[in-house]
Amino acid sequence: MKLRYVRTTSYGAILCCLAATAQAEGPTYTNFGTTGLLEMPTAESAASGELATTLSYSDTAGYRTTLTFQLTERLSGSFRYAIFDIYGIERANGERRTFRTYDRSFDIEYRLTNEGQYMPAIAVGLRDFLGTGRYSSEYVVGTKSIGSNLKVTGGLGWGRMGERNGVSNPLGGNFENRNEVDVFDEDAGVNTGGQLSVKQWFRGDVAPFAGVEYNLSPDLSFKAEYSSIAYEKGLYTPAVDVSSPLNFGVSYRPRPGMEFGANYLYGNEFGLRATFTINPNERPTYSGLDVAPAPVKPRTEAQRAAQSWNRGTQPAIREALTGLLDVEGIDLIGLEMTDRTARVRYVNNRFRSEAQAAGRVSRMMTQVMPDSIETFVLEPSRRGVPLSAITVPRTQLEDLENTVGSTEAMFDALSVTPAGPTEPLDLAPVPSPRFEWGIGPYLDFLLFTPGDPVTADVGLAFDARYQVNRNLSFVGRTSISALGERDPVSTFVDSNDYVNVRTDTGYYGLTGGLRLDRLYAAYVDRLAPEVYGRLTAGYLEKMYGGVSGEVLYAPVDKSWAIGAELNYAKLRDQDMGFDFALYETQPNGDRVEVGDYDVVTGHLSGYYDIGDGFHAQVDVGKYLAGDYGATFSLDREFENGWTVGGFFTFTDMPFSQFGEGSFDKGIRLTIPADYFVGSPTRRSVNTGVRSLTRDGGARLQVAGRLYNTVRDGNLNELSDTSGRFWR
Amino acid sequence: MTPALKTMLAVTFAAGLSACGPLNDNDQGAGALKLAAQSLSIPGRAAAPEEPPMVVSRAMIDQLPGDVLVVEAYDGTSRAVMVPAAINLNRVTWISEDSVSIVTENGIVIATRGFPRDLMAASVIESRRALAAGGGTAERTHETLSDMDQISTEVLQCSINFIGTETISIVERPLSTQRYEENCENENISFSNTYWLNESGEIVRSRQAISPELGYLVLDRP
Numbered sequence: 019m020k021l022r023y024v025r026t027t028s029y030g031a032i033l034c035c036l037a038a039t040a041q042a043e044g045p046t047y048t049n050f051g052t053t054g055l056l057e058m059p060t061a062e063s064a065a066s067g068e069l070a071t072t073l074s075y076s077d078t079a080g081y082r083t084t085l086t087f088q089l090t091e092r093l094s095g096s097f098r099y100a101i102f103d104i105y106g107i108e109r110a111n112g113e114r115r116t117f118r119t120y121d122r123s124f125d126i127e128y129r130l131t132n133e134g135q136y137m138p139a140i141a142v143g144l145r146d147f148l149g150t151g152r153y154s155s156e157y158v159v160g161t162k163s164i165g166s167n168l169k170v171t172g173g174l175g176w177g178r179m180g181e182r183n184g185v186s187n188p189l190g191g192n193f194e195n196r197n198e199v200d201v202f203d204e205d206a207g208v209n210t211g212g213q214l215s216v217k218q219w220f221r222g223d224v225a226p227f228a229g230v231e232y233n234l235s236p237d238l239s240f241k242a243e244y245s246s247i248a249y250e251k252g253l254y255t256p257a258v259d260v261s262s263p264l265n266f267g268v269s270y271r272p273r274p275g276m277e278f279g280a281n282y283l284y285g286n287e288f289g290l291r292a293t294f295t296i297n298p299n300e301r302p303t304y305s306g307l308d309v310a311p312a313p314v315k316p317r318t319e320a321q322r323a324a325q326s327w328n329r330g331t332q333p334a335i336r337e338a339l340t341g342l343l344d345v346e347g348i349d350l351i352g353l354e355m356t357d358r359t360a361r362v363r364y365v366n367n368r369f370r371s372e373a374q375a376a377g378r379v380s381r382m383m384t385q386v387m388p389d390s391i392e393t394f395v396l397e398p399s400r401r402g403v404p405l406s407a408i409t410v411p412r413t414q415l416e417d418l419e420n421t422v423g424s425t426e427a428m429f430d431a432l433s434v435t436p437a438g439p440t441e442p443l444d445l446a447p448v449p450s451p452r453f454e455w456g457i458g459p460y461l462d463f464l465l466f467t468p469g470d471p472v473t474a475d476v477g478l479a480f481d482a483r484y485q486v487n488r489n490l491s492f493v494g495r496t497s498i499s500a501l502g503e504r505d506p507v508s509t510f511v512d513s514n515d516y517v518n519v520r521t522d523t524g525y526y527g528l529t530g531g532l533r534l535d536r537l538y539a540a541y542v543d544r545l546a547p548e549v550y551g552r553l554t555a556g557y558l559e560k561m562y563g564g565v566s567g568e569v570l571y572a573p574v575d576k577s578w579a580i581g582a583e584l585n586y587a588k589l590r591d592q593d594m595g596f597d598f599a600l601y602e603t604q605p606n607g608d609r610v611e612v613g614d615y616d617v618v619t620g621h622l623s624g625y626y627d628i629g630d631g632f633h634a635q636v637d638v639g640k641y642l643a644g645d646y647g648a649t650f651s652l653d654r655e656f657e658n659g660w661t662v663g664g665f666f667t668f669t670d671m672p673f674s675q676f677g678e679g680s681f682d683k684g685i686r687l688t689i690p691a692d693y694f695v696g697s698p699t700r701r702s703v704n705t706g707v708r709s710l711t712r713d714g715g716a717r718l719q720v721a722g723r724l725y726n727t728v729r730d731g732n733l734n735e736l737s738d739t740s741g742r743f744w745r
Numbered sequence: 746m747t748p749a750l751k752t753m754l755a756v757t758f759a760a761g762l763s764a765c766g767p768l769n770d771n772d773q774g775a776g777a778l779k780l781a782a783q784s785l786s787i788p789g790r791a792a793a794p795e796e797p798p799m800v801v802s803r804a805m806i807d808q809l810p811g812d813v814l815v816v817e818a819y820d821g822t823s824r825a826v827m828v829p830a831a832i833n834l835n836r837v838t839w840i841s842e843d844s845v846s847i848v849t850e851n852g853i854v855i856a857t858r859g860f861p862r863d864l865m866a867a868s869v870i871e872s873r874r875a876l877a878a879g880g881g882t883a884e885r886t887h888e889t890l891s892d893m894d895q896i897s898t899e900v901l902q903c904s905i906n907f908i909g910t911e912t913i914s915i916v917e918r919p920l921s922t923q924r925y926e927e928n929c930e931n932e933n934i935s936f937s938n939t940y941w942l943n944e945s946g947e948i949v950r951s952r953q954a955i956s957p958e959l960g961y962l963v964l965d966r967p
Contacts, residue, residue, distance in 0.1 A: 303861065304958050305890035309844035310858035313831035371894060420836050420848045420856040422868040422886045425896045657893040696861075739894040744865055745858065 046231065046239060046269045046277060047293040049074040050145065050153070051084020052096050052125055055229040055243040056265035056281055058179075060171045061141035061161040063129045064088040067299040067654075069662065076281070076289030078103070078259045085685070085707075086125075087662050089654055095664070096125035097685055097707065099471065103257040104152065116257040120471060122679075122709050124148035138162035138170075145179070147215060148683070151198070152256055155179035155247070156220050157227075171243075172228040176220050178255075181248035182263055184223025196222025213673065213680045237271040249284075261285040298660035303696030308745060311377065312342070315384040316416040326357045327388030335386050336444065342382040347698075348375060351399060351488070352443030360387050361395035363404055363443055369698045370659050370690055372398050372405075372730045374742035380410050387412070397437045398731050401542045401722065402489030403550055404437030405731020406574040419744070429740050434574050434733040436547035456481040460497055464507065464524060465707060473507045473524075476500050479535070489543050493721070495535040503530030514675040517589075517600065517615050519561075519642040520716040525592045525601065525609060526560050533594035535560060540722055548573050550724050559719040562587040562642075563598065564616075570724040575733045577627035579725060585718050587642065588616040617644055619718060625725055627734050631655050633663075642716040645669035649682075649715065657738045659690030659702060667715030675714070682715035684708035798824040803917045806967045814839045815916065816847060817963040818860070847962070852940075852948030854955065854962065862958035865890050875905040876925055877946060885929055889956050903929035913941055915950060916967035922949060929954075936961075 045062035048054040051072030053062050064070065068088045075081050080102025088094045100121045105114040127143035138160035146153035159173030176187075177196065187193040196218050229243030243265050249258040262285025271277045279291035332355055339362070340350045347368030354361040360383065366375035376396050383394050394415075396408040414431040418424040457480045464473040479497035486492070507524045527533045538556030545551045550570045557563040564587040572579035591597040592609065600615040621639030628634055635651040647669025655661045666683035673680040686706035691699050729735055801815050801824065814827040816839075827839035827847060836855065840846045845859035853869040864887060871883035883903045891897040908924040922941035929936055936954035938961075943949045949966045 299892060301892035304892065305862050305894075307861060308859065310840060310846035313838035313840075313846065313848075314833060315831060316833045416833065419833055420838075420866050422866045422888055422898075424866055425888075657895060741865070741890045741894045741896045745863065745890060 043236075043274070044068070044295075046241070046271075046279075047072050047086075047291070049076070049079070049082060049279075049281065049283075049289060049291055050096075050125070051082065051086050051098060051293070052094070052127065052143075052145075053086075055171065055231060055241045056267045056283065057245050057247055058171070058173070058175075058227045058229055058243050059127065059141070059143055059145075059157060059159050060169070060229070060231075061129060061133075061139040061159045061173075062169075063092060063094060063127075063141070064295070065297055065299070066091045067656065068295050068297045070293055070295045072291060072293040074279075074289060074291040076283050077287045078257065079283065079287075079289065080256075087654075089662075092129040094127050097709075098123045098125070098146075100152075101471065104254045105251055105257050107253060114251055114257075119152070119254075121150060121152050123150070123153055133162060144219065145177075147219075148213075150254070150678075151215055151218075152254065153178055154198075154215060154218065167233045169231045170228075171230070172226065174224050175227055175246045176222055176224055177218065178249075179227065179246045180223040180225045181250050182225050182246045184225040184246075187220075187222060187224055189220070193221045198222075239269045241265075241267045241269060259284060259286055267291075298656040298658065298662075298693070301658055301693055303693065305745070306692060306698065307696035308374075308698050311346075311745065312381045312385060314381055314415050314419040316419075317389050317412075321389040322392070322413060324388070324390035327390045329355075331388070332444075335388070338386045339382060340446070342385060343379060346375070346378045346382065348379060349446070351446045352397070352440070354438075354442045354444060355391065357390055359393040359395060360391045361397065361407075361438060361443070363397040363399050363437075363440075365399050366700075368700065369742075370692050370700055370702075371739035371742040373736045373739045374698070374745055376408050376410070376736070377743040377745065380415055384412065384415060395438070399437075399488075400730065401727055402487070403542055403544045403728065404440070405728050406733075407435045407437045408731075408736070409433045409435065424744060425740050428743055429737060434731075434736060436574055437544075437731075452485045454483045454485070465711075490539065490541045492537075492539050494537040496532055497527075497535055498532050499527070499530060501530075504528045514677065514713070516643040516645070516671065516675065516713050519589070519615075519617075519713045520711050521713050522592070522601070523561060523711065526590075527592075527594045529593050531593070534596065535594070536721070538721075542722070542724070542727065545569065550728055552722065552724050554720055554722070557590065557596075558587070558721075560594065561590055562718055563590055564588050564718070566718065566720045568720075568724050570728065572625075572725065572728050572732065574731060577629070577734050579625040579729075581623040581625070581724060582620070583623065583639075583720075583723075584618070584620040585720070586616065586618050587718050588614065617642055621717075623725070631657070633661075637717075641667075641669055641714070642718060643671065643713045645671040645714055647671075647715060649717070653686075655738075658693060659688070660693065661686075661688040663687075669715045671714035677710075677712055679710040679712060682708065682710075682712060798822060799826075800824075801826060801916055801967075803967070806916055812837075813967055814847070814849075815965040815967060816841070817965075818959070820960065821963070847964070849964070852951065852964075852966070854951075854953045854964070857955055857959075857962075860955065860959050862956040863890055864888070864955045865896060872903055872905060872927055875903075876927075876940060876942065876948075880905050880907050880925070883927075887956075899931055899934060901929040901931045901934070903927050911941065913950060915965050918967065920949060 044064050045053040047070060049057055052059055053064055054060040066088055070086045072084045082098060082100040084096050084098040086094055086096040103116040104119045105116055108114050123146035125145045127141055129141040131140045133139040140160045142158050145155040155175055155177035157173050157175040157179050161169055161171045163169050198218060225246040227244055227246035231239055231241045233239045245263050245265055249256055249260045265283045267279050267281035269277055269279045275295050277293040281289040283289050336353050343350050349365040351365060352363035369375040379396050380394055392412050394410040394412055397404040410432050418427050460477055460479040462475040477497055477499040479495060482494045484492040534557055536557055538554055538558055540554045542552045552568040555565040564585060566585040568583040570581035588598045589600050591599040592601055598614055599611045600613050601609045602612045603609055619640045619642055621637040623637045626634045631654055633653045633655050638648040640646050647667060649665055649667040651663060651665035653661045653663030664685045668681055684707055689703045691701040806813050812829055816827055817824050825841040827841045829837050830840040831838045836848055836850050838846050838848045847854060848856035850869060851873050853873055855867040855869055857864045866888045868886045872885055875881035875883045885901045885903055887899045888896050905925055905927045908926050911924045912919055912921050922943055925940045927938040938954055939952045940948050941950040952961050952963045954961050
């Protein structure tokens with residue numbers, strides 16, 4: 019007897035109905051990982067929300083790995099990591115030596131107009147506007163479809179895209195000269211690329227480019243372009259061999275989300291490309307594979323009129339409700355019942371959406387609550403603190419169930435207020451097991467060290483958590499690498515005046531012995547309604563031990579929150595044992611202990627849910643190297659749990675002292691597990707990429723910062739997944 | 746990828762699937778691999794053979810004490826027996842052994858739970874009136890749960906027409922019925938439901954559209 023959708027057996031049946039959407043759609047990608055032709059852009063935008071990872075290779079252009087995100091319908095951003103050869107300084111004989119470089123770059127494109135009946139779509143873009151400028155270009159491009167299978171593109175480029183047959187800038191004056199800055203600061207001996215190159219934008223020669231794409235079928239297309247990138251020889255410019263401005267390629271999309279390209283480039287070499295796309299807006303598991311909830315148990319008019327109930331039955335009700343909520347993966351931790359109201363405090367261990375958990379708790383309450391109880395007060399709780407109180411009128415639950423408009427009507431009928439006091443609640447004992455552990459493999463990546471794009475470490479890790487009570491826990495993790503004792507990966511030559519608060523990370527945990535990754539106590543409590551506190555002390559992270567305290571004010575019905583954090587951090591010994599020590603690298607490469615390093619850091623943080631799926635955060639304060647500044651973050655948050663965001667930090671550490679990259683910046687991703695697996699789970703994968711890990715703008719890594727802990731109970735957050743209340 | 750790296754990944758991958766203890770879900774690298782493993786089909790692990798749909802016999806129906814609904818999904822490849830779990834006014838929630846539920850209002854589906862694209866709610870009263878009147882037009886509203894956890898609403902215009910009388914067999918029992926068709930459409934979707942009504946005007950068999958991804962359900966009232 020099977021009706022539930024089971025992936026392995028029923029896919030065929032599902033796919034039949036989706037045939038219409040199972041075809042590749044949207045624009046194809048370039049070797050630069052952006053939408054377009056081969057190396058030149060088009061004015062096409064991917065579907066809003068699309069994330070594309072592109073890997074491309076050709077002999078002289080090297081490797082390019084690009085992540086592109088279509089942030090809005092019109093705006094896209096890209097982050098690229100590329101390995102290729104660049105030209106060095108010109109010698110007396112006019113020759114230039116070439117050497118390998120590992121380069122990060124950022125692109126942005128904005129589509130100004132949609133394609134009309136006669137007018138092309140027009141977009142403006144910046145390529146490599148934040149990096150060292152190896153590919154630095156700006157462009158304006160138009161793309162027009164002719165019939166349903168042909169797209170024609172023409173545009174004007176500046177910078178690298180203004181090289182071939184470039185003419186003087188028609189804007190004249192200041193725009194005639196590009197004034198490309200030499201990003202290599204000879205005095206400081208560091209490369210300070212990574213700043214906004216605003217003064218170069220749309221300056222210097224301008225050159226035309228053009229191209230066509232012909233779709234033979236929805237999954238097969240041919241591209242040809244006239245490229246305005248000449249790859250001229252110059253100091254630190256890409257050493258790409260070019261003998262023709264024409265590039266050709268074929269793009270094949272065997273199934274949605276996959277695109278493979280084969281190209282003939284520069285008149286002399288073959289290249290390959292693979293692009294993988296995923297769109298958070300399109301969940302492969304549709305609305306999820308959750309089992310049906312219990313139906314609401316309705317009362318008759320007479321039953322609704324009851325004014326009181328037999329108080330002697332409370333222990334039995336409590337036991338029954340505990341059992342029912344357990345079915346839903348929800349722990350009942352507190353119950354208070356009056357004549358007409360029942361207040362429950364619970365921990366939802368299963369559902370990503372607290373709105374869905376609230377719906378399930380409400381349904382279960384209708385099964386066992388005495389007839390006279392008219393109001394349900396639900397208090398979702400996490401890490402020992404109640405997040406909010408969701409007041410649900412029982413009559414509305416009964417009347418609205420399975421009716422059109424019930425979601426909106428329910429959210430009109432319920433209210434979200436600060437959680438009530440803990441005192442009158444009949445509390446459940448702290449759950450057993452109080453001790454949890456886990457042993458398993460780990461896989462760590464160290465990204466973008468010079469000379470090595472990825473350094474992997476693999477081994478075995480042992481995790482343990484001892485829950486003293488709901489608020490206080492001890493957390494530990496030790497690990498041992500399967501690679502044994504290792505040599506440090508080559509890190510940056512860091513001649514700045516600051517302690518290597520992060521750049522020494524490559525020296526940590528290389529002894530091959532047992533490492534103490536973390537060992538700390540964490541205490542979280544509610545200090546006042548809507549005010550939360552956290553105290554964490556011990557070995558907080560790989561590089562630092564210390565004490566971290568945080569206070570957060572997060573009103574349940576507002577779209578903002580403010581917090582403050584104060585930390586005392588001390589640099590750990592690089593052997594990752596119990597000691598603290600500061601090392602310095604000698605000219606011969608030896609590491610010598612030179613004392614200790616400790617620092618007090620702290621931040622004031624503001625969080626703001628802008629709406630339309632955007633969330634901003636600003637942290638102002640003092641960082642690990644003693645530098646002062648602020649971190650700005652912007653995330654695109656999808657209601658189904660995906661977030662895609664970026665951040666940057668400006669501090670008073672001069673760019674020349676910071677080193678390559680000039681300031682700290684990066685991107686981050688959260689992928690909810692239920693998006694893929696379908697069945698409800700709170701698990702998610704968080705990952706991030708920093709352009710470069712340097713010492714400026716570095717923050718202490720503390721687990722369990724408060725905002726994300728308490729945010730789920732907020733009205734905005736509950737409303738974001740309102741559709742799941744009745745699921 | 747070097748052979749060494751490949752081996753390493755393979756080892757990690759295999760180990761990742763066999764990590765033990767409740768806490769090891771948190772590891773980022775291993776967690777991501779496990780997630781990927783769950784979402785991709787793993788080569789070498791053949792899909793489970795398609796289970797033939799269960800056969801419902803009269804004896805099985807007679808064993809159950811109350812009302813019974815026999816439901817067919819995915820083009821007849823799945824079949825289940827459902828029993829009423831709750832009655833809220835004229836809305837009956839039917840539930841199957843594997844925790845899928847269907848809510849009907851006078852025989853017309855107004856909600857499902859536990860399918861990959863659930864119908865969250867539907868207003869079907871005009872369709873029911875038209876059926877009772879022997880035909881006519883009706884407006885329907887369907888709410889489904891979107892990929893973004895929002896309610897997505899479709900308002901449809903329907904026409905209900907009498908097709909003819911038909912003798913059908915429901916779980917080994919022949920039955921004389923009147924067959925109706927309901928054609929609904931709007932700019933996004935269109936579907937065609939079929940109803941077989943018995944002499945007292947009750948829907949004893951129907952084929953009803955739920956959502957584009959799920960398709961139709963066939964409901965029998967033995």
